[in-house]
Amino acid sequence: MLVLTRKMGEVVTIGDQIRIKVVEMKGNQVRLGIDAPTDMRIYREEIYLKVQRENQMAASWNLEDLQKAVNYLGAGDKE
Amino acid sequence: MNVTTTRFGELTVEESKIMVMPEGMLGFEETRFILLTPQSLAPFCWFQAVDNPELAFVVVDTQSCITDYSVKLTAEEYEKLGLSDSAEVVFLAVVTMAADPFEITVNLQGPIAINPERMLAKQIVLEGGKYTTRHLFFDPAMKGAVTAQQKAPRDRAVESLSASNS
Numbered sequence: 755m756l757v758l759t760r761k762m763g764e765v766v767t768i769g770d771q772i773r774i775k776v777v778e779m780k781g782n783q784v785r786l787g788i789d790a791p792t793d794m795r796i797y798r799e800e801i802y803l804k805v806q807r808e809n810q811m812a813a814s815w816n817l818e819d820l821q822k823a824v825n826y827l828g829a830g831d832k833e
Numbered sequence: 834m835n836v837t838t839t840r841f842g843e844l845t846v847e848e849s850k851i852m853v854m855p856e857g858m859l860g861f862e863e864t865r866f867i868l869l870t871p872q873s874l875a876p877f878c879w880f881q882a883v884d885n886p887e888l889a890f891v892v893v894d895t896q897s898c899i900t901d902y903s904v905k906l907t908a909e910e911y912e913k914l915g916l917s918d919s920a921e922v923v924f925l926a927v928v929t930m931a932a933d934p935f936e937i938t939v940n941l942q943g944p945i946a947i948n949p950e951r952m953l954a955k956q957i958v959l960e961g962g963k964y965t966t967r968h969l970f971f972d973p974a975m976k977g978a979v980t981a982q983q984k985a986p987r988d989r990a991v992e993s994l995s996a997s998n999s
Contacts, residue, residue, distance in 0.1 A: 793909075797958060797961075802958050805942060809956075810860055815930035816840075820891055820930055827984065
């Protein structure tokens with residue numbers, strides 16, 4: 755991994771289109787300002803992990819619960 | 834071809850109905866899936882791994898969760914899905930089932946985008962704000978009342994992806 759030291763207000767550029775600037779440092783938090791093409795997905799890593807975890811949970815389902823949900827929808831239908 | 838599934842037994846599906854997901858679902862390695870849409874389980878569908886009998890997800894059309902659900906795909910995503918500019922994209926949300934229907938959630942932050950023409954799929958991750966990974970399927974504000982879009986028949990685009998219509 756490339757490790758760079760930056761001071762407040764300093765920038766790292768990646769390729770021609772991405773600039774990452776240190777905009778605030780407070781305690782153990784660093785706020786980063788990112789200039790990148792609007793068309794690019796940028797997200798905090800936790801979100802990626804959250805989706806991954808949700809997938810894991812979603813994969814362990816049983817037919818009984820699914821049937822229950824379907825029945826519930828059906829019951830709503832008749833009202 | 835034959836697909837063995839833990840929950841639904843042995844299925845015979847047409848090769849053309851197999852969706853390829855080169856990057857798989859996040860956290861899983863499987864790359865070939867089929868979508869099954871039994872009428873008895875509507876509006877839910879089920880997304881079954883072709884090469885792993887145990888791996889299946891319950892999914893729903895994102896339109897039956899939120900009427901104005903919209904995701905803007907990036908150029909890279911367009912390319913990975915083999916989409917042309919005007920092509921139609923189907924978005925499915927992964928459902929996290931629960932014993933209590935009111936606890937059932939849908940993952941609107943990590944939808945599965947599908948190009949029906951090429952049968953290519955990719956799970957997209959969206960930065961926070963608009964959608965969450967745990968959107969309640971039955972709206973608690975409406976005391977879990979069933980909405981019209983939940984009762985509506987599945988979208989034709991979704992049906993067209995189905996490997997079985999039984």
